Amino acid sequence: MNDGYATIHELAPERRLRRLELTITRRLDGLLHGQYLGLLPGAGSEMSGSREYRPGEDEVRRMDWAVTARTAVPHVREVDADRELTTWVLADATPSMDFGTAELEKRELAVAATAAVGFLTAGSGNRLGAHVLGTESVRRFPARTGRTHLLGMLRALLAVPGGAEGVRPPALAEAIAGLRRSAPRRGLVVVVSDFLDGLPDDDGAASRPDWEAELRRLAVRHQVLAVEVADPRELELPDVGLITLVDPESGQRREVSTGSRRLRERYAAAASAQRETVRRALRRAGAAHLPLRTDRDWVADIVRHVFAQRRLAMAAATRRNPA
DSSP: OOOSEEEEESOHHHHHHHHHHHIIIIIIHHHOOOOOOOSSSOOOOOEEEEEEEOOTOOOOGGGGGHHHHHSSOOOEEEEEEEEEOEEEEEEOOOOOGGSSSSSSSSHHHHHHHHHHHHHHHOTTTTTEEEEOOOOEEEEEEEOOHHHHHHHHHHHHHOOOOOTTTTTOOHHHHHHHHHHHHHOOOOEEEEEEOOOOOTTSSSEEEEEEOOOOOHHHHHHHHHHHEEEEEEGGGGTTOOOOOOEEEOOTOOOOEEETTTTTHHHHHHHHHHHHHHHHHHHHHHHHHEEEEEEEEETHHHHHHHHHHHHHHHHHHHHHHHHHSSS
16 A cells, blocks of 8 residues: 555545556455455345255255255255345444554555455445444444445445444444344445454364354355455564553453563464464355455455455356356
8 A cells, every 4th residue: 555655544535436446446456346246246136036046055054945855856056146236235334443563554455455345346236234343332334336435435434433442342243233234135245453452262172253143144145245354463463572562441450561572472373273263253154254454455355355255156056067
């Protein structure tokens, strides 16, 4: 993002949004342009018929039980792509996102990811809605079309105030449940968060994040893309002597001597286990996973994700319709 001038963090909100829009339209749109969002290709929701079930390829939740009962042979429903796409974004703007040691803070990276989704789905008739999980409540934006609507949502995400010390924000699980109730029609749902809320205290096999069950329920009706935002200092500690760490949501403080090699190794191991817990939970919930980091080129990471999704979709189509 750095082009030799001020970083996005140093720009006024309107200039931040303008630079984001230029970045997305110049670098992403030329590579990913199409009728529908390429972040997560998949089926639509209009019935077009049935075909025989293929074990290992088809989802059981797409079974056409009426045809199966009539023919005594398992069949699945076939659907055509929706002519109009409705996309919902759940953007995490809780205090844990107000952290960053690279060019971007996690909150700004979340805004960039939301902007990418918005600008790339701004086709004719496509609608975008959002739930912004803030420090004290969830702000809801109805699904509408247009650039003005998108920019209004991005401004709101940039302007979410920091939380008061010791005040716990709404839970991510509650926010996901609220979005599920607000979006009855099938569409694309993008959850942008660090997914640190509701993680289990231990790494036991039976321990699962609080939000996993709600995310799984969301994925029953919608295609779900989970954009995980992380900062390198959340994954490992540098040797910089004695530092004070502050939990932005609870206000708890602790002095840590980063000169201890054993402590740094334990920290890195715990962080790795935590991220693996998130990855496993997203996979079990049926969500596609796009990890972004504040010290990486987020545009390149989105492009790689899209190309990987398209390769998978093409491979699946080839298996279904061999030459």
